[in-house]
Amino acid sequence: MIALLRAxxxxxxxxxxxxxxxxxxxxxxxxxxxxxxxxxxxxPLPEWLTYLMNNVSTTISIFVAIMAILLIGHEYRYNxxxxxxxxxxxxxxxxxxxxxxxxxxxxxxxxxxxxxAFAAYWCGVQLSPNQLQQWVTPQLEWEAVWRGAFFVVSxxxxxxxxxxxxxxxxxxxxxxxxxxxxxxxxxxxxxENVKYLPFSLLEQVHIGxxxxxxxxxxxxxxxxxxLWLVAWYLFIRRDAN
Numbered sequence: 001m002i003a004l005l006r007a008x009x010x011x012x013x014x015x016x017x018x019x020x021x022x023x024x025x026x027x028x029x030x031x032x033x034x035x036x037x038x039x040x041x042x043x044p045l046p047e048w049l050t051y052l053m054n055n056v057s058t059t060i061s062i063f064v065a066i067m068a069i070l071l072i073g074h075e076y077r078y079n080x081x082x083x084x085x086x087x088x089x090x091x092x093x094x095x096x097x098x099x100x101x102x103x104x105x106x107x108x109x110x111x112x113x114x115x116x117a118f119a120a121y122w123c124g125v126q127l128s129p130n131q132l133q134q135w136v137t138p139q140l141e142w143e144a145v146w147r148g149a150f151f152v153v154s155x156x157x158x159x160x161x162x163x164x165x166x167x168x169x170x171x172x173x174x175x176x177x178x179x180x181x182x183x184x185x186x187x188x189x190x191x192e193n194v195k196y197l198p199f200s201l202l203e204q205v206h207i208g209x210x211x212x213x214x215x216x217x218x219x220x221x222x223x224x225x226x227l228w229l230v231a232w233y234l235f236i237r238r239d240a241n
Contacts, residue, residue: 004088004097008071012101017070022109025063026116029056033117038124049118050144054206056117057148060109062176064152065159068102069172072163091236098160099228106156110149147205147213154202157224164231198223 012018037052075081088094162172180199187194194200195210201223204216211219 001093001097004093005100007084007087008097008101011075012067012071012105015070015074018067021063021067021070025060025109026113029059029113029117030120032059034120034124038121039128040130041124041128047141048121050141052117052121053114053144053148056113057110057151058206060113061152061155064102064106064109064156065176066173067105068156068159069163069169069176071102072098072160073167073169073172076167077169092232095164095232095235099157102156102160103153106153107149110152114148143213147217150217151202151205154205154220154224157228161224161227161231164235165227 032055033052037048037055072081075084084094085091159172159176162175163169166172166175183194183197183199186197190197195204196219198220201211201216201220204211205213205220208216210216
């Protein structure tokens with residue numbers, strides 16, 4: 001299993017797309033934190049750090065999901081999945097290794113993005129011409145840490161499971177963007193019942209209006225776990241090609 005984990009980390013960290021997407025995500029985080037939140041923002045509230053962490057998690061989650069799709073999608077596109085399976089004595093171990101790799105990368109990138117956002121926000125406040133702007137000592141809700149980490153990791157694992165299910169880059173990325181849109185279209189029809197849909201649950205992890213954050217996280221995890229059970233069954237049963 002250790003060898004598989006090392007192999008998956010090497011695959012993720014030796015392709016240019018990982019670094020390109022990561023740099024784009026961090027640049028976007030820095031710009032939003034510096035210019036929108038700090039430089040152009042109004043007088044910050046004591047809870048500004050919690051809001052900032054939530055915004056950062058939302059921003060980078062889609063990038064993590066795309067990188068997760070590329071991790072498995074490239075193997076099917078270039079038919080290197082056969083070598084991956086030949087080197088392992090269990091397809092389940094291959095799947096677990098990819099899950100652990102994506103989850104770890106998502107956590108590391110989240111922490112880095114939070115640190116960058118904090119520094120960029122501080123610089124924006126110091127340089128802001130807004131006379132109302134001043135530095136306010138943050139009051140961090142520690143619950144925001146697990147909520148933000150859960151949000152990003154969940155999106156990463158969602159992207160990965162879509163890659164396993166579709167085994168096609170375009171189809172997986174399209175599904176990643178289409179599914180939340182379909183859920184939004186159904187919102188007027190379902191009205192209050194929209195809170196039971198997966199992406200609405202994931203949103204509640206941040207805002208906690210219709211559901212408590214922990215309850216929403218557990219319900220979304222149930223959706224995600226069901227998808228992973230289907231993906232696991234298909235992965236061990238379908239031909240690699």
